[in-house]
Structure formats: C-alpha cells, structure tokens
Amino acid sequence: MKKNLHKISFLIFFLLLSGQLFAQGLKGKVTDSAGSVIPGATIQVIGAKIGTSSDANGQYALKFPAAGNYRIRVSFTGYETSEAQVDIDNTVKTLDFSLRDAKQLLLDVIVVGSRSSVPRTNIQSLVPVDLITSKDVRTFAQVDVTQILNYVAPSFSSNRQTVADGTDHIDPASLRGLGPDQVLVLVNGKRRHTTALVNINGTFGRGTVGTDMNSIPVAAIERIEVLRDGAAAQYGSDAIAGVINVVLKKVTPYSFSTSFGQSDSKALGREFNDGRTFQVDFSKGWAFKSDRGFINFAGQYLQRGYTNRGGLDTRPLLYSANPTKGATETEADFQARFASLKAADDARAAANGLDRNNMRVGNSDSKNGGFFLNGQYNFSENAELYFAGGYTHKTGSAAGFFRLPTQTTQIDLTIYPNGFLPLIDTKINDLSFTGGLKGKLGSWNYDLSNTSGENNIAFNINNTVNASLPLGTSPTSFYAGKLLFRQNTTNLDLDKKYSFDSGFLTSLNTAIGGEFRIDNYQIKPGEELSYSYGQPSKGIPGRMVGSSFTAAGAQVFPGFKPVNALNKSRHNISGYLDFEAEFGSRVTLEAAGRYENYSDFGSNFSYKFAGKIKLFGDVSLRGAYATGFRAPSLHQRYFNNESTQFVAGNPTQVLTVNNDNPIVSQFGVGSLKPEISRSGSLGLAGRIAKTFTFTIDAYNIDIDDRIVFSSQYARERGAGGVLIPSGVVNQILNTVDPNAQVNSVQFFTNAIKTNTAGLDVVLTNRFLLGTSSSLLLSVAGNLNKTIVRSIQGSPKIESDPTLKAKLFDRLERSRFESSVPKNKLNITANYTVDKLSFVARTVRFGEVTFLNAVDPNLPANNLPLQLDQTFSPKWVSDFSISYAPSKALTVTVGANNIFDVYPDKLYIDPRNNEYNLSGVSGSNYSGGLDNTSNGRFLFPRAISQFGFSGRYVYGKIACTF
Template sequence: MIRILLKNILPLLLFLISTQLFAQGLKGKVTDSAGLAIPGATVQVVGSKIGTSSDGNGLYALKFPLPGAYKVRISFTGYQTAEVAVQIDNTVKTMDFALQDAKELLSDVVVVGSRSTPRTNIESVVPVDLISAKDVKVFAQTDLTQILNFVAPSFSSNRQTVSDGTDHIDPASLRGLGPDQVLVLVNGKRRHTTALVNINGTFGRGSVGTDLNSIPVSAIERIEVLRDGAAAQYGSDAIAGVINIVLKKVTPYSFSTSFGQSSSSALGRDFSDGRTFQVDFSKGWAFKNDKGFINFAAQYLQRGYTNRGGLDTRPLLYSASPTKGSTETEAAFQARFASLKAADDARARANGLDRNNMRVGNSDSKNGGGFLNGQFNFGKTTQLYYAAGFTHKTGSAAGFYRLPTQTTQIDLSIYPNGFLPFIDTKINDYSFSAGLRGKIGTWDYDLSNTSGENTIAFNINNTVNASLPTGTSPTSFYAGELLFRQNTSNLDLNKKHTFEGGVLTSLNTAFGGEFRIDNYQIKEGELLSYSNGGRLIGTSPTASGAQVFPGFKPSNALDKSRHNVGAYADLEAEFGPRVTLGAAGRYENYSDFGSNFSYKFTGKVKLFGDVSIRGAYATGFRAPSLHQQYFNNESTQFVGTNATQVLTVNNANPIVAQFGVGALKPEISKSGSLGLAGKIAKTFTFTIDAYNIDISDRIVFSSQYARERAGGVLVPTGVVNQILNTVDPTAQINSVQFFTNAITTNTAGIDVVLTNRFNLGAKSSLILSVAGNVNKTVVRSIQGSDKIESDPTLKAKLFDRLERSRFESSVPKNKLNITATYNVNKLSFVARTVRFGEVTYLNAIDPNIPANGLPTQLDQTFAPKWITDFSVSYAASKTWSVTVGANNIFDVYPDKLYINPRNNENNLSGDAASNYSGGLDNTSNGRFLYPRAVSQFGFSGRYVYGKIACTF
C-alpha cells in the first residue's frame, strides 16, 4: 500500500501543489452595478474547459496552462453577460468584474409561465418564485420537499408516519391544494408522477404526486415556482401552479458532505436519533469552441429513523380487560383487576415487552442517485439537448404493534410477546429526455421526447400471516409491486415579431402539440402474502395475508394504459414599454374520458418606475390519474386501536356501480389572480399577489363504508352489508372505499415576498427577505350519485368530517418566512425563522358525544409555532468551506394530542374499562403524542449538523 502511495499518489499531489504555486492565473471579484458581491457567477474561458464560479463573497480564481491571449466570459442569471480579452503572463493577475443588470432587470430571471423572452420575477406577468442553488443548500435539509417546505411560503410538505407507502414518498401542496394539482417540470419538460396513490389517513389522501426527492439536490441550478393556474399552457395537473426544476450546466467541481442528528428533549427524555449522512458531487464540462456542455451530479443520503411515540396506556398487554361479573362487588372487581394487571406487568417486564412499542416518526431511508444534463451545439442555432436520471431508494417504516391479545392477527408460537411489523420498500425512478431545438426560417422550434418510470416494490418483514397453521407462517413476504410509466412527445414553435411606429410593439406567437402515453401496473405478491390458511381462534376467523400490508392478489393485478393528444396556442403582446397582454388556449383529448379545452388571459401594466400591476384569469383541468381509476387492494387499517379489513375497489368494479357511482371525470377549475410587483431604490423588491381558485368535480377518496351493526350484530338489511356480501358473504371484510367526483371547493389567498440587499461595506453585505402566504380552502358542496343522495346513511359516509378536514384544515392556513444572510470577510451567518400557522383535526364522529359523564373532545386545533434555523459558514480558502448549524434550534414541537379522559389509564378499570371505546381516542392509547393526520412541520425536534464543501 505504501509503495502504491509513493509511486502513484504522491507524484500526483506534488504536481497539483506545483501547479498551485507556479501556474499563471487570474483572480478577482464579481459584483453587480451597486458593488454587491455576486455568489455563483460563472467565469469561463471561451473555447476551453477552463472555468469556475464565484464563492459566497463573489471571489473567483482561474489558472491557465500557458501564457497567452484569452477571452473570459462572465455570466449570471439576471445580468448582462460580459466578455473581456485578457493577456496572461507568468504571474497571477487581479481583475474585478462588475456585471450590469439585464435590460428586463432584477436578479431573478425565470422561463416558466411565459413562452416569450425570459423575464425577472418582478417583470413576469404571473407570480413566480425563484429559488437558487445557494438557497437550496444553505441549510441542513437534504430532501427537496423539506427544503421547499421551509423556503417557499406557498409550498407545504411533511414526512408522514405509520401510513404504509406514504412514509416513503412525501405528499406536497402548493397554495393549499392537493399533491396532484401541481405540475412538475424538469428543464421545462413534464416529470412523471409516482406509482403510489395515497390511501391512508394523511394529507393528500386519494392523490398521486410527484416524488421530488428522486431528483438529487446537487443537480439543481435553480427552482422556479409558478404560483398560478397554467393548465392552458402546460396541460393537466397545473391547477395550483408549476414547479420547474432547472438542472446545472457548466459548473466547477463541487463536493460536499454533511452529518447530523436529532438532539432533542421532549417528554422528559433526551433523543439522539435520526442520524443523517449526506454526500454529493457535481461537475459541468464545457466542450471546446462553444460546442456545448455536459454536467453530472450525484447524491447519496442515508437517514435513520426517529421515534416520538408514547407509552401504550392499555392496562393489559397479554390479556383482554376483564368485565365485571353481575354479582361481583366493585371492590372485588377492582382487586381482581389489580391482580391481573400486576401479573401482566410482571410478565411484560420479564419478557422485555416495552410499553413504548411503536415507532412514530421518520422512516429509515437510503437514497442514492445521479443526473446527467447536457447539450451539443450544431452551428450557432441548433442544439441537441438531453437529460437522464436514476434514483434508487430503500426505506423501512413501522406499522402498528400487534399485541399478544390480538389473537386473530398473531401467531403466539412465533411471537409470544407480539411484534412490530415493517413495510420495507425498494423504489426505482428512471427518466430520460432528449430534444432538438433550432430555427426554421424565423421560427424557433423545439422537438422533444421525455420518458419516465417509477416502481415501488413492497417487502413486509417481522410479521406473520396469522391465518396459516400454527407455527408455519414465514416472517417475511414479498407483497407485490406498483409501476407507473409515462412517455411524452412535444413539438413547440415560437416566434417574436417586432413592430415600429404603432401601438403594438411586439407579438410573441407560440403553438405546438403533445402526445402522451401513460401506463399503470399492479403486480401480485407471493401466494402466502395474501392467502388465507383457514386457521380459527375458537370460532373467529383469523386475518388473511401478511399483517400490516397484505400482498396484492392476482385479482388486484392489472396493466392499464391510455393516451392523449393535445394542442395549444399562446400569444403575448407588448403595447409600448408599459403594457403586456397574453392569451393561451389548449385542447386535449384523452382516450379514456374524452376532451377538455382550457384558456388563460394575462395582463401587466407598468404604473411607474419598476412597479407594475399584473393579473390573470384561467380555466384549468386535472385528468383523473390511472391510479385513481384502477387501484384496488385489501388492507388492514386501524380505526383507533381496532384493526379492520378494508376493501379498496376501482370504478370498474360492480361494487361501485351498486353505489350508483360511475366512471371518473376530470376536475375543472376557474382561477384568478391580481398583484403588484416591483423594485424600489435598486435593492428593494416586492411581489404581492392575491388569488382565488374554484374547483368542481374534485376527486376524493370516499370515507369507509363500514358494515352496519346493531348491538354488535350485523344488520342483514343494511345497504352496505348487502353490497359487501356480494363479494364477501363470510363478512371478513369490514368496509369498502372508492374514488369519486364528489366535491366543489374554493381556495383563496395572498402571497407576499419582500427582499432587500444592504451594502454594509467593501467586505460585508446583508440580504433580508420576508415571504408569507395566507390561504383558506372551503368545501362548498358535496354531491354523490342519485342512490347516495337518496340514502342519508350513504350520504353521511361519502365524505365525512374527517375527510373534509383533510381539504380545509390539514395544512397550515398561513406561513411566514423571515430570512437574513450576513456576509463579512470569510464568514457567512444565516438565520431563518418560519411561522407555521394553525391546523385543525376533525374527528369523523360528532364531537358532542358524552361518555361516562366526561367530555369527549375529539376535534383539536394545533396552535401556530415558530421554527428557527441558524448556520454559520467559514470559507477557509477559495476551495474549502465549513458550516455548522441547527434546524429548529429552540427544539419546538407541535401541541400534544388531546388525551380523551375516558381513555386515561386511571379510568381503564371497573365500568370505565368495560365501556372503553378505542375508536374515540386520537392518541391510539397514548402511542401518538403529536398529530399525524394533519401536517404542520413534523415532530422530530432540534437537528444539529456540520457540513464540509469543496469547490475547485
């Protein structure tokens, strides 16, 4: 090993050191016209691979292989590109560059939202947030959804817990709408969604989103968040807006690694879990003679689980609570109960059965992937471009603990003390996009094809199939796989006409077409993952399939496809320097439900200086996903603490027809926005935009239609019973649920973004930003089929109070972000505080039900909270920097869940024990201390970290 080091590595190091000491070069600082440093500016030697970017203080350094004459190009988004001829000798020269503001000005140029000339975010005719690579990486959040949750005020996303596949793919919201009502683009091309449909009790239940975390953060140059309905421009799903992720191009070598963990105190305990290790790399190479570029970026992220679960308050873990005998005195019953509990506790201690038996928090996760982005130039007007990505992610999430008392769900010969089952996933995500753009005469064209695929394989571990003969069940099962594949072909044509001497000064004309194919598959699991072996406990049948996640059956398996054709026209006209008007229309025809036409009108008037008023009115639509049309399975879900077998059926199933529900149709939206945007005194910028969004025929996942019982006995004449008996006469299935167009909603709100840059001296600066969002969603009407409308019982269960709260109050109604960045010499201090507004949980049951003379407070509102992050970075050199910091530095948690007095452990004896009803307990017997059905900011507490970055 030493010989190899001396022979190979040491000479290389000596060579690198010698080039650092003796090579000729150029160094200096890149600033704007006001003298403020520009971090991240590209400094490139024209016609060569020599290049770098400025650091956090605007400093750069270039090294040249030989003396001679060179041309250096300096560029940064929002500024005019500069080219300077330099003569390099055997010294290191100093040359500073001051970039002039682009004609359209400010520092944030965006391309999403308009097919005309790219504009800054304050000049755009619709509201667009721009999030730079520095904004993305300045704090410790490593997942893109978590980064956006703390950076973008109108964006909301939180990790879920004990929610099956949703533990591994974070549902996200823009402007308070659903995960499937925001369209995601990569380099302006449609990104495929995931294979997962959220069917558990989380925000976004019944929706299909895009897995933003499958895109490595190291590959991102910037993120553009269009906060305006854009279906007329980009097609289905863009009701709330569009997120466009722009990949890096020519960049220096960049490497960073970080490590952190929770360092939190809550519930009287110290937590040191959630250990997270991250490493990433990126580099962009320019081809000679301006022939293009290629960039490669990769990231590996390993995140440990967190657990903020409470103690199980059920008094007996090994046996069910006794009932009081008819002739037994209360004192005798209490004595017998105390004796049973003492024996039960002793047995638990002896066998190591802990009352902290759940894992409530973030799942285990390992995520590795890479992205390639490139372009090859044919002459001056034609480019071949491409992007390809692959991500492999594994995860492990826990379900509900199965106690020894739950005899129909357990095999005591295998797990005499119960078990905690795990849903382990393997998620693969592929994407490839390629296109050719150039000119045909005076028209710009862009011909492209984009393919993407997402697969999720489910493996269930530390579990049993309780229906198999005693002692024969495996403890691990392959439960099947979900797959979604999408291919999109586009042709876009664009031309800008300019006119002189008239009212109309320019007209941008764009039109094009799209052809898209979607494919959705469910693949069955192994036989024992879903089968029933017939074992009985007394006369009670045992649960089929793997506990926590029964496998997909052959009857669930499917392979469904559809295609659609779309065409659009987009016009944008300028009437002098002050007025801009636009109009767009889009027609789409789907093979499975028909056609739709959407349109949009936009306008902007410059009032004075750089201050403008802007507005838009648009119609939009969202096509029902193939997942919503065809997903079906049987699952074990918990209502309170009671396990129930739930049948999910698709709209082609005869069961849905018996409810009178037909095929799904698209959601239709009407939206309007009005705002002010501008710049004052060269450094202060602001955008204020109000919006209103009406959505009809919104697709929901129905509440569970449970079998009707009276006194614990099935009601044979019950409508739901009669329907379920057609597929399950033995009554093992407890309830059924399905998708339907059931509600009309209104969402209204306002976004405010204020930013100011202060020049505090030659070596110091301060950037202060304030961004906020206020929004409110109201369900205006609930409409079922004729059969559901005619039956009050069916109507009440179609969309109950709990489902309503997922739309109206499960994400913060307001959010405020205040960020300050102070740079001085080699130090950079960043402080951010985010106020997450209140959220409200509504129980499906009427909250006014009394129990044993005690209140049954089932609804709960969780108060707003401030989450504060702080970091400090030190640039040890132009190459190396070190950062330390903490997220949620004050260790703030959401309000605790209200514990229903009837479920207090002190009341779980005597009559209270016999009358106990777990279905009314929001905490599931004390095991959930913080809310999981509503999303605010998570509940992992303080997170401390360190990061090392190298750029050269």
C-alpha cells in the same frame, strides 16, 4: 566557426520568435463584488477552442496562437456571467473580472410561466413566480427537495408521514393549500412523471398521486421556479395550483459536500438522539471546446435513520379480558380487581421484555442514492441537441401497528410469543430521460423533445406473519408485489416574436405547439402467502380461532392478489396557442388556449388571460384569469387492493375497489371525470431603490367535480357486533365476501366542489454594509383558506342518508379544509462579513384542525368535544454559522428547530391515562375516547403542520475546486 555562429544566431532568433509568439496571452484574477477571490470560475474565449478555470487564488492564464480581437466570457454558479472584449498583441495582457452575485441585483431570470424566448425576471413576470437558487437549497440542513421547499417557499407545504404504508417513503406536497396532484412538476421545462403510489391511508393527500421530487438529487439543481398560478392552458393537466420547474445545473466547477446530523431533543421528558442522517454529493459541469455546449454530472447519497416519538401503549399487553364492573360488584371491589389485573399485566410484560413504547411513530428509515446528467451540444447557431437523464434507487423501512399477543386472529404465538412490530420495506426505482432538438427555422424558434419516465415500488413485508397458516409454519418475510407507472411525452413547440417599429402594438410573441402523451399503470401480484387465506395451492385451509376467521395475508400489508393485477394504458393528444403582446413599455397582455383529448374520458379546453401594467418605475400591477383541469390519474381509475388499516385503534380489513368493479356500480357511481377549475389572481410586483423587491398577490380558485377517496363504508352491526343482514353496505359486500372477512369498502368518485382563496407576500432587501459585509433580509408569507362548498354523490347515495353520511365524512372534510397550515410566515436574515456567514430563519406554521369522523357535537353520540382538536401556530427557528477560509472550502455548523419546538400534543382522555378508570363504571380497560390510539400517538398524523422530530443539529463541509 562562422557557419556555426550563423546556426547559433538562427537558433536564438527562432527561440526569441517563439517566445514572442507564445508570449501572446491574457492573465488576471476573478473576484466577487466584495473583492474575495473565486476559484473554479470558467473562462472561455467565445468562438475559439481556448478556455481554462481560475485556480485556488482566483488567478487564470490564457495563451493565444495569434494576435487578434477576442471576446472573453467568465461564469460561475450563483454569479452573473461577465464578458469583455480584448485586443491581443505580442504581449501578455492583464484583465481582471469582478462577478456580481446573482441576488445582488435581485433580477432572477425565470423560464416558467411564459412561452416567450425573451428572458424575464420574477418581478417582470405576468404571474407570481418564486425562485429558489442553488445557494438557497444548500444553506440549511434539509437534504431533500420537499423539505427544502417547505421551509423556503411560503405557499408550499410538505411533511414526512408516519405509519402510512408507502406514503412513509414518498412525501405528499401541497401548493396554495391544494392537493399533491394539483401541482405540475417540470424538469428543465419538461413534464415530470408522477409516482406509482396512490395515497390511501389516513394522511394529508389521501386519495391523490403526486410527484416524488426527492428523487431529484439536490446536487443537480441550479434553481427551482415555483409558478403560483393556474397554468393548465399553458402546460396541460395537473397545473391547477401552479407549476414547479426544476432547472438542472450546466457548466459548474467541481463541487463536493458532505453533512452529518441527528436529532438532539429533550422536549418530551425524554432525550432523543435518533434520526442520524449522512449525506454526500458531487457535481461537475464541463464546457465543450469552441462554445459547443456542456455536460453536467451530479450525484447524491443520503442515509437517514428512523425517529420515534410514540407514546406508551395503554392496552393490556398479555391478556385480552377487558375488566368490567360486575352486576353485584361495588366500585371499590372493581377498582381493586382492576389494580390487581394491571399489576399482573405490568409484571408479565416486564418479565417478557415487552416495552409499552412499542411503536415507531416518526420518520422512516431510508437510503437514497441517485445521479442526474444534463447536457447540450451545439451543432450550429440554429441547432442544439439537449438531453437530461437520471436514476434514483431508494430503499425504506417503515413500521406499522404493533401486534399484541392478545390479538389472536393476527398473530402466531409460536413465532412471536410477545407480539411483533411489522415492517413495510420498499425498493423504489425512479428513472427518466429527455432528449430534444431546438434552434431556429427561419425566423421561428423550434423545440422538439421526447421525455420518458418510470417510477416503480416493490413492497417487502418483514418481521410479520400470515396468521391464517397453521401454527409455526408461516414465513416472517413476504414479497407483497409491485406498483409501476410509466409516462412518455412528446412535445413540439414553436414561437416567434414580431416587432413593430411604430403603432399601438410594439411586439407580439406567438407560440404554438402540441403534445402526445402515453401513460401506463401496472399492479404486479406478490407471492401467494403474502395474500392468501391458508395456502390454497397446497390444499391448506385457513386457520380459525374459535369461531373467528384469522386475518389473511401478511400482517400490516397483505400482498396484491392476482385478481388485483392490471396493466392499463391511455393516451392523450393536445394542442395550444399562446399570444403575448406588448403595448409600449408599460402594458403586456397574454392569451392562451389549450385543447386536450384523452382516450379514456374525452376532451377538455382550457384558456388563460394575463396582463401587466407598469405603474411607475419598476412597479407593476399584474393579474390573470384561467380555467384548468386535472385528468383523473390511472391510479385513481384502476387501483384496487385489500389492506389492514387501524380505525379507532381496531384492525380493519379494507377493500379498495376501482370504478370498473361491480361494487362501485351498486353504489351508483360511474367512471371518473376530470376536475375543472376557475382561478384568478391580482397583485403588485416591483423593485424600489435597486435593492428592495416585493410581490403581493391575491388568488381565488374554484374546483368542480373534485375527486375524493370515499370514507370507509363499514359493515353495519347491531347489538353485540352482530351483522345486520338488511344493511345496504352488508348486502353489497356480501356479493364479494360472504364470510365477512372484509370489514369495509372505499372507492374514488367525483364528489365535491371547493373554493380556495389566499394571499402571497414576498419582500426582500439587501444591505451592502461595506466592502466585505452584507445583510440579506427576506419576509415571505402565505394566507389561504379552503372550504368545501358542496358534496354530491350518485342518485343512490343521495337517496340513502346512511350512504350520504359516509361518502365524505368530517374527517375527510378536514383533510381538504384544515390539514395544512392556514398561514405561514418565513423571516430570514443572512449576514456575511469577511469569511463568516450567519444565517437565521424562523418560520411560523399556522394552525391546523383535526375533525373526528364521529361528530362529538351531536347529543346522541355523547362524546367529549376534544375528539376535534385545533393545533395552535408554532414558530420553528433555524440557525447556522459558516466559515470559508477560501472560496474553495466552507465549513458549516447549525441547528434546525434550535428551540426544540413540537406541535401541540393530542388530547388524552383522562379515562385512558395511567389506566385510571375511577368513577367510570363498566368501562373497558382502555376505555378512553381520544385520537391517540391507546396512547401510542402523541401528535396528530392525519394533518400536516411541521413534523414532530424536534431539534436537529448538524455539520457540513463543502468544497469547490
């Protein structure tokens, strides 16, 4: 019995001891500054394999294997990380954490713009930087990056294009009024590859190659940094307007959101319920044990239906005879005959089911799915392995121009007796991977990395025909070929900060590095019938309609021919030096220089000087002067194809030739050179009374040798459309096209000098209205103006007035000077009270101007002045209400463009209205002179203001756990 009592006593003692050992712990609650709990916050014990997450009530609990002194770190996306030291003994201690909103102090740490490893906020930066957080990108209904930035960043402009081939699926973007290819995009500070697409149709950014930022899932983004200053000396080519750096998420809780919305517009006299959009995304970041690093996975799926805001086709739909007044016919008889023809045409159209609203003028149909990984593994305090990679697959369907039954050279009536609307369907794959090693070598920080990226676009043309084939034999779908662009970039960056205890110079940050980059561009041909005239491989000749040639290849997008196929590469090597010196606590100066050498056009040296002087408190005067350059892209050097484009409403076969083509040399144009820039900025930035921040920055940018896509050099015709044999363009085109199937030619050339000047203003203030409510107000504005200072062609072009006039016509000039808003103002209010949040935003998009290629001011043209049109400024307002029953769940309903605002309508010539030809003797049936393409375009597509889809209503559910 005594022996058993000893055993029982020992067991009780062991249990008590075990209880004491495992009673060593820490518990508590994680809340925000307003006292609301934060579920899913990460709690880590620094230097130990101990960690957990807060539960739905914000509670957490940690157990420790032994007593001791530990440092606890608590973090959550959108909040400042908090750390605390705690002495653990044989008890369970309580320690609560209150995390401050990252915006509350308005000290937004940025990476871009400086080579210094010391953290710096946007108001401390030497140059202007906008910072858009993950909260900003998820506040409203926009679900892709370019549309988010268009409404958040005042100097950024991007809109979806329509009836523009591949550009319908990849949005061109502008920063500070410059082109899509004059802004450099980075991901985690590493160069992002551009797309395989060069914009060749009649849209903003014509002739440029941009970066598809929409291939980066919004769910993967922690923040976006927009550097609004020339930075080629720091980052290399393309950074003339600035740099956009997308920073990926790190350690985050489980996050899931889904939204659904559609257009709900009634502003045009019709009701629209199209553009249905469904989005779902997910992200989660896991921390490795013992503070060894992290890995984050984020994915997104987006499905968007097409919208249509087209007008009614005013052309005759079922016959081609254009009524003209006979020599002996009275006006009354002519009008009666016209009315009879119109009535007959309308009746036949109705009987055949033809709708005069026969276009898709609006957003394309699109499905977009992709993911991103971002991670880091810490081998030691001095060596970290990092990586980031993503893949996105996007399919899209965009319509071209409707083909009428009367367009006999472009249609097969045995297949489409009522005409057809051809579709350009794309499959876009975008993939990238970055891997690198960074850390310390002695007193130097090092970063060695390699980034590879690829963008490829396959074109499939559907609901169409090759009209040159024998009647009834043409397929209705064609594979038209593929574009591909690859880029591989290797970087080595070293930096070291020297500190001095005394003297005039208090610190000097020195950075040195190099880069080696390889670019590859490919065009792969489509199937034979997508481009052929007839089918030569089977001895089938092309079909004729009377004495007219039928159009070769797939209607709307003839495929790439074997002669178009290419596989071109180049490489460049560069090195840079960057010095950043602090003179006491008030003065900081920076100097940077970069040398680049390209294998295809030579070398360039760029430099930059920047500085900041603290005037008082947290208010500083800052400024910069920089030179820069943009290397001509491989696309601009080598792209070539033949396409069907509609010019003044007429189908035109357009030949695009590259700089190696003999046609270009006949125009006297040589190889492309880099664009060279000189830019300066001066501004004030600071914080007053801890909650009010402001940045005011003026800028001026001069660019020489700017690359343009020439206007179309059309064949010269005389009376009755007869070709003029002696015409210079005819003689040149006849060398490659003696049958005159090609109507015009265009090419890339360094032709203009431009100046862009502007002002950016950003004001933000947060009002704390109590323990559970706050109001954030922000006002951001941009003013900018671009002018073309000079146009300079080759000696041959300059010597011929006809060639000179067509090199860069009025329409092309307006794409540079007035196709994006000259000013933009964004006013946003975010009011939070308890579990409710109200967000209101209104954006004023400034005026834009369209200039017709034909100058209506010349008396000889005798055209209405309304061919040129300025579209007035408009206010577009958004509103949303969010309810968060807990930190884990938020429900949002709202509307973008809540007042259903549209741009000004295009001017419509009265002679094109309701077929009214009264008083216009001898006019064509569709004889109006305007920019509506026979009434089918109600709004301009050659300029970029804010789109024309009208009101969009939506609902969203977001979960965090």
